[in-house]
Amino acid sequence: MNLLKSYFLPRLSQWLITILIGVTVTFILPRLLPTDPVERTLSTLSSLQTMDPRAVESLKEALEDLYGLGGSPFEQYINYWKRLIRGDLGPSLSAFPTPVIEIIGAGLPWTVGLLTCTIFISWILGIVLGTLAGYLPKKLWCQIMDKIFISIYPIPYYILALILVMAFCYHFQVFPLVGGASGKPEISWSYLSSILWHSFLPATSLIVGSTAFRFIMAKALTSTIIASDYVNYAETAGLSRWRIVLFYVIRNTLLPQATDLGLSIGGIFSGTVITEIVFSYPGIGYSLYMGLLQADFNLILGITVFSIVGIATAALLVDLSYPLLDPRVRYK
Amino acid sequence: MKIIKDLFKYHLSFRFGAIILLLIFLLATLSFFSPYEAAKRRVVPKNEAPSFDHIFGTTSLGQDVFWILTFAIRNTLIIAGLAVLIGRSIAVILGSFSGYVGGTTDRILQSIVDSFIVIPRLPLLILISFVLKGELNFLHLALILGFLDIAWPSKRYRSQILSLREQEFTYTAVFSGMNTFKIILKEHFPFFIPYLLADAVSGFLWAIGIEITLAVLGLCDLTTPTIGTMIYWGNYYQALLMQRLWVLAAPVITSIFIVVGFYLISTSLSEYLDPRTRLKRLGTRE
Secondary structure, three states, rough: HHHHHHHHHHHHHHHHHHHHHHHHHHHHHHHOOOHHHHHHHHHHHHHHHOOHHHHHHHHHHHHHOOOOOOHHHHHHHHHHHHHHHHHHHHHHOOOOOHHHHHHHHHHHHHHHHHHHHHHHHHHHHHHHHHHHHHHHOOOOHHHHHHHHHHHHHHOOOHHHHHHHHHHHHHHHHOOOOOOOOOOOOOHHHHHHHHHHHHHHHHHHHHHHHHHHHHHHHHHHHHHHHHHOOOHHHHHHOOOOOHHHHHHHHHHHHHHHHHHHHHHHHHHHHHHHHHHHHHHOOHHHHHHHHHHHHHHHHHHHHHHHHHHHHHHHHHHHHHHHHHHHHOHHHHOO | OHHHHHHHOOOOHHHHHHHHHHHHHHHHHHHHHHHOOOOOOOOOOOOOOOOOOOOOOOOOOOEEHHHHHHHHHHHHHHHHHHHHHHHHHHHHHHHHHHHHHHHHHHHHHHHHHHHHHOOHHHHHHHHHHHHHOOOHHHHHHHHHHHHHHHHHHHHHHHHHHHHHOOOOOHHHHHHHHHHHHHHHHHHHHHHHHHHHHHHHHHHHHHHHHHHHHHHOOOOOOOOOHHHHHHHHHHHOOOOOOOOOOOHHHHHHHHHHHHHHHHHHHHHHHHHHHHHHHHHHHHHHHO
8 A cells, every 4th residue: 555655656656647648739739830730741642642622622621620739729729639539539630530549559569569579678688788898898708799789879769770780671571561561471490580581680679778877777788786795794704706796796796787777778679760760560560650651640649649649558567566565665 | 288198108098099080071071172062963083983083982972982881971050059058058058957956846856857858858859949940040950959859968967066065075165154056166167177078979869870870861961061961862772782882881980980089088097087086085085
């Protein structure tokens, strides 16, 4: 009960505030900017294909209704929320009248798969390697690893992905460039393995980048932890090195890493979007790109709102699992 | 000055970083002596592989890759620099204000800042640039990047201020009658500056990455040469498919050199001048 009050409630309210602010920003931004989204959409649509004037007029009404441009700003804002709570993000303009939420639904499993895979693998790799490098700073292979990760870390996601494409899709032509799988969706070895095959390179480009970050963080954390009294004591008591690394050092580096994970999911998601675009991977990042190419404002807005809510929720879930890692929070 | 000399002498990664950055700045300065105008196309034969005349080859738009690269480096550095300047100035003010004032104001500001840390910035940026498309020039881009990169640094500055506020020497200054403004300026700022330097670099790296991403998506002003627009035009004319690697290799390799150079400098600087270790050193002296 105490835990609920002191730990869960503040986080839940922060979650609500985040969503409130994010959604409000997406509401205000298109209205602050000089161009009218309705006019813009209409002009791009009519430049793509010739349209009947009456159809344009009715589309204009539909769009104004959709963006909630009728009534006072406050009424518009309330209507915006009402639609969002119903899960109604409007129809896609380029694939009219498919609802945006359906397009997101189709892309979501791919994105979530890529994201969770990346987070799990880079988390484990980064923490284990980083802790070892911090624990054994004099070993040559640790120093080499350190130099490699320090040089990889600052490279933008896009550049990393582009280099992998250049090397493995064009130069060596090992991996396929387009799509998420080949063949019909079914539960068979050939289909599942094609998913793995197609996602290998996109996942690698993401994993390399985020592992570098975890590695650097884990190493820095470890170097402060090995100076602590309890590690000294464990060493004096003659515990084996593996035991110290696993149960004393890593156990303690996990806590700040978990806090940081909740905060960095948004960044990793941005990386996923870029990676999906580079590899034409059929997730929601790629849908966002298609929306961009086809000037589909509704799709872009819908995906933005959806990703804000989704990432905030994912961060909340990570935050709420924190007491599992930290007994101090549990027993307070 | 002496610190820089020492670092250069004894710190390997600082030396590497400094040499790389020197080269980069040299390239950027060379743009002022370019024989071709920045935005002009079809000034040299198209799609030529690197040769003695055009050491990095030529693009599909008929530009010399080497000279266009010098402009690109300059513009990218300016955009990222402006973004950092804007973002960090606001972040410093916001963070220190929040840290000094404390109480309810601090709590409200912090929950807003926390929200912006969680919200994914790329979709938001894509939304903004899409609505602004065509009007997204240099300065707009820098402004937007600056404004979106306030949350993290302001949180870090706030925690710095909070720990500085509790230090012994702050109390000494307060009790000897120094006013708050003077304390911030004279006592706290010296601790802040090295921290600010290292942090500014991380903002710089982010801005460069986002500039490249937005340009590649075709969301920036595509007539201005930047690292990102160079890659955009390379992709646009199918440089990979047509085996014209040099068009993409130049901006890709340069961008890696820029970010790694800056990062090496910042890590070695912060290792040397980390306020925490400096505070620790102060603590042992007492």
